[in-house]
Amino acid sequence: MSSLTLRNLKKRFGRVDVIRGVTLDVADGEFVVFVGPSGCGKSTLLRMISGLEDVTDGELRIGNRVVNEVQPAKRGVAMVFQSYALYPHLNVRDNMGFGLKVRKVPAAERQQRVSEAAALLKLDALLDRFPRELSGGQRQRVAIGRAIVGHPDVFLFDEPLSNLDAELRVHMRSEIAALHKRLGNTMIYVTHDQVEAMTLADKIVVLRDGRIEQVGSPRELYEQPDNIFVAQFIGSPKMNILPAGSAAGFGAQPAGAVSVGVRPEHLSLVAPEKGQIGGKVVISEYTGASSLLHIRLDSGETCLVVVDGDAPEADMKVGLLAGTDNLHHFDTDGMALRKSRLLM
Amino acid sequence: MIGSLTQRQLRAVKQICWTLALCVVAIPFVFPFLWMISSGLKGPSEIFGQPSLIPTSFRWNNYLEVFNYQPFARQYFNSLYIAVTVTLLTLFISSLAGYALARLRFAGAALVALFLVSALMVPEEVTIIPNFFLIRWLGLSDTHWPLILLPVFGSQGIVGTFLMRQYFLALPKELEDAGKMDGLSRFGVWWRIALPMSRPALAAVAIITFLNSWNLFLEPLIFISSLEKFTLPLALSNFTDPYGSPLWHLQLAATTLAVLPILMVYLIAQRQIIESFALSGVKG
Numbered sequence: 001m002s003s004l005t006l007r008n009l010k011k012r013f014g015r016v017d018v019i020r021g022v023t024l025d026v027a028d029g030e031f032v033v034f035v036g037p038s039g040c041g042k043s044t045l046l047r048m049i050s051g052l053e054d055v056t057d058g059e060l061r062i063g064n065r066v067v068n069e070v071q072p073a074k075r076g077v078a079m080v081f082q083s084y085a086l087y088p089h090l091n092v093r094d095n096m097g098f099g100l101k102v103r104k105v106p107a108a109e110r111q112q113r114v115s116e117a118a119a120l121l122k123l124d125a126l127l128d129r130f131p132r133e134l135s136g137g138q139r140q141r142v143a144i145g146r147a148i149v150g151h152p153d154v155f156l157f158d159e160p161l162s163n164l165d166a167e168l169r170v171h172m173r174s175e176i177a178a179l180h181k182r183l184g185n186t187m188i189y190v191t192h193d194q195v196e197a198m199t200l201a202d203k204i205v206v207l208r209d210g211r212i213e214q215v216g217s218p219r220e221l222y223e224q225p226d227n228i229f230v231a232q233f234i235g236s237p238k239m240n241i242l243p244a245g246s247a248a249g250f251g252a253q254p255a256g257a258v259s260v261g262v263r264p265e266h267l268s269l270v271a272p273e274k275g276q277i278g279g280k281v282v283i284s285e286y287t288g289a290s291s292l293l294h295i296r297l298d299s300g301e302t303c304l305v306v307v308d309g310d311a312p313e314a315d316m317k318v319g320l321l322a323g324t325d326n327l328h329h330f331d332t333d334g335m336a337l338r339k340s341r342l343l344m
Numbered sequence: 345m346i347g348s349l350t351q352r353q354l355r356a357v358k359q360i361c362w363t364l365a366l367c368v369v370a371i372p373f374v375f376p377f378l379w380m381i382s383s384g385l386k387g388p389s390e391i392f393g394q395p396s397l398i399p400t401s402f403r404w405n406n407y408l409e410v411f412n413y414q415p416f417a418r419q420y421f422n423s424l425y426i427a428v429t430v431t432l433l434t435l436f437i438s439s440l441a442g443y444a445l446a447r448l449r450f451a452g453a454a455l456v457a458l459f460l461v462s463a464l465m466v467p468e469e470v471t472i473i474p475n476f477f478l479i480r481w482l483g484l485s486d487t488h489w490p491l492i493l494l495p496v497f498g499s500q501g502i503v504g505t506f507l508m509r510q511y512f513l514a515l516p517k518e519l520e521d522a523g524k525m526d527g528l529s530r531f532g533v534w535w536r537i538a539l540p541m542s543r544p545a546l547a548a549v550a551i552i553t554f555l556n557s558w559n560l561f562l563e564p565l566i567f568i569s570s571l572e573k574f575t576l577p578l579a580l581s582n583f584t585d586p587y588g589s590p591l592w593h594l595q596l597a598a599t600t601l602a603v604l605p606i607l608m609v610y611l612i613a614q615r616q617i618i619e620s621f622a623l624s625g626v627k628g
Contacts, residue, residue, distance in 0.1 A: 052521050073527030085522035089540040099526035102536075146522075 002063040002076060002153035002186055003028045004049065009058035011044055011210075018044050020210040021058070026188065026203075031180050033189045033197040035233070036207035042190045043158055045207070049188060050079050050156050062154060073103070078147035079156040082163065084139045086131040086146075092118075093127040096145045103150075110149075117145040120182075137168045144179065157189040161196065173199060194236055198222075206230050228261065228334035237264045237292060237304050239328070246299035249277035250322050254329050254337045261328035264292070264304040268321040269312065275319015279303065284311050295320070377603075384597035391592050406597040410583075413594060415572045416601075419579040424605070426491050426575060427557040433496045434504045434553045435546060441501075442508025443534050447520070457509070463502045469562065471498070476566055490567040491560060491575065500556055504549040511545035512538060547616050551609075558606065576602045 004026035011019035019041045026032050034042040047053040049060065051072030060068050067075045078099075086095050093114055094101075100110040118124050121141045131139055140160060147155055157176070161169045177200055180187055191197055197204050198218040206213040206221065206229075213233075214226040225231035225239075232238040239261045244253055247260035272278050282302065283294040291311035295303045295318065305320065312318055329337040349357065383391050384406055386399045410416050444450075445457050475498075479490045495501065515538060523533040539546070561577040568574055574582065580602060583595040610617060 047521075050525065052524060071527075072525050077525075079521075079525050081518045081522060083516060083518050085516070085518040087519065087522070087537060087541075102527040102532070 003061075004154060004186060004188070005059075005061040006045075006049075007059040007061075009045070009048065009060060010056045011041070011048055011053060012056045018210050019048065019056075022207075022210070022212055024205060024212065024215065026186060029184045029186055031187045031189065031200055031202045032205060033191060033201035033203070034205050034207060035191060035194065035197045036213075037233070038192065040207040041210040042207050044210075046079075046156050046158055046188060046190050049154070050077055051075050052079075073099070076153035077156055078150050078152035078154075079158065080140075080143045080147050080160045082159040084131070084143040084163075086139055086142055088131050091128050091130050092123060092134070092142050092145075095131065095142055096123075096149050099146065099150050113149045113151075114145075117148040120148065120179075121145045136164050137172060140164065140172055141175075144176075148183070153186065155185050155187040157187065159190055159192070162191070162193070169193075169196075176200065194234065198234075204234075206233060224336070224338065225261075225328065226336050228259065228330050231261045231328055231330075231336075235263055237306065239263050240267075240303045241330070242297070242301055242303065243299075244329075246297060246301050247277065247327075249275075250327055251276070251324050256331045257329035257337055258332050259330045259334075261330065262322045262326060265306040266322055266326035267303070267305045269293075269305060269307055270319040270321055272317045272319045274321075276321050278317065278319050281312050281314050281316045281318060284314055286311070293318075380596050380603075381600050383592060384600045386593055388591065388593050403593070406593050407601070410594055410598045410601065413591075414574075414579060414582060416579060416598060418572050419574045419576060420601070422488065422573065423558060423576040423602075426488055427554050429492050430495050430500065430557040431550050431554045433492070434500050435550055437496060438501055438504030438549055439508045439539060439542070439546065440534065441505040442510075443512050443538055445505070445509045446512035447538075448530075460502055460506055460509075464499075464506065466499075468499055472562060472566060479567060485567060486569050486573060487567075488573065491557070491563055494563055495553070495557055495560070500553045504553060507549055508542065508545055511542050515541060544616075547613075551613075551617055554609075555606065 004024075006022050006024040009019055009022045010017070022045060034045060036042050044053060048055055049062075051067070051070065055068045059066055062075055062077065087098065090098060096114045096117060097110045100113060105113075114127070115124075118127055121144060123138070123141055123145055126134060126138060126142075131142070134142065143160070160176070161172050164172060173196055176189075180200075189196075189200060201218055203215060204218055204221050205215050208229055214221060214230045216224070218234075221230060221234045225234060228241055232241065240263070241259050241261050244257050244260055247253075247262070250260065250262070253260065277297060277299075279295040279297040281293055282296050285292040285294075290306050290308045293305045293307055293311060295305055297303055297320075303320070331337055378397060382397050382399060385402045385404070387401075387403055390400060445453060445460075475490070475494060479485055479494075482489075484490055484493075519537055519541070520533050523537045528536060559577060560575065561581075564575045564578040568578060571582075576598075580595055580598055583591045583598060585591055
């Protein structure tokens, strides 16, 4: 097992800066998830850690070792790819043992390690099958098995569940969480799926345009986003951001606040005359356990509200209430005004 | 009447009609082949006598005479070893070059690929004179080297490189990344991942190259002068009487023998060959 240290890491493809100075500390045994919109550089950052992409500038340490110039196979990392990347001409046993064979691990030890990993992942019965004879979930388990047999210090997962159907994804998510608990290795996981990020991570790293926007636990990111981007990226449906004037009804605002954020699940519906601010239901989307309402505020903005149970129909006038603890204030640069909130 | 047939009967009728139609279409292709086998068993006078597919008497002696007339066994072996050598070398070089063009980023890669495509359009006959001077300058005239080197580094090599490049381009990059993570060098990735996954393309290149080398006529004609160094196509044209007229019965018996390896390979790897031609987009 090993810690991971990134110091001002940069990556440039030609004239395009893809990673623009990332500094991050990952503790030994931590499960860190990189999230961000498409093109934010999360996969590139993972590939830089793996050694598949060169580091343009900065320092990358695994444990106490600077690995900027170290070959991928000698970094003590293993990677699970989005498309599984299983060798189609090899059966499961040979796929899992391939890396060991290349590293000239003796056949007996190789066999033992493959058997151990296969037992751990319940792949014993599939060892003689070829990848084309496996289901998506089984392939994913083989890919994880291939990573395990090398006994790496750090596991890297590049959107490993995105090719699976919804049900299997939930199942594999729990298997990966259980695996982390059992092995205790440092794991870096890239995803664009918030639920995966929130449920798996000890720490989430939100990236945008090759920079880190915020690092924190899932709860910290949800409850105390540093800026509007993180506030809206974490949480589903995304946080409502209203101009300070439109949200004045929610209560006093700190100096410098130009916008107010409130999550759809933190707004309550009341009768129009009892609401802090008012509006009219435009669309009501029934999602089973709850309904998602699109409400046109009297000030003109549209606001999302999650309502449990019976939801009002379209065109009904409603009032909205929000607790002051659930309000987020942002300045002109979109940065959170947290200290000011404490003074309120 | 057709309306009264059941679905199964209708299908059977359709199948029979198709089979008959295909048999008719096959006649122009199959008939010369049968005629060659038949004539290889006839005497010289019977070939030009009453046309018949079945010989009046089977002259198996023709096949012995083929070997007595000139060093046919040696010539047969020449063709075989040259074709196998050319095929193996072309596979090795074109798969390496194709991989480099598909995967390595180097200055001028696109230009090299463009040159390759342009070279595909140059007829071999155009290059025969400069090649003749080159081979003579290298002192390789009347050896088998030109028959090996020219196809490997000429048109066959280019076709092979182009085919392999196109195939490698379509291989998922993540597999190569996985290979690197497993500790493979660039060469290791080519040898242990890219090549085993490219069997259809390798088979296509092998078959096309072998056939081309086996049938090569112009180069042996230009570069080979010793009888014992002849390859089959040249040897076949050498079954003539003292006045230069073809000895058809020997020529056709020898051609039947020359066709045998190709026919056997075709019967064994029929499906693979058809797939190869489909992959390479060449005519069968």
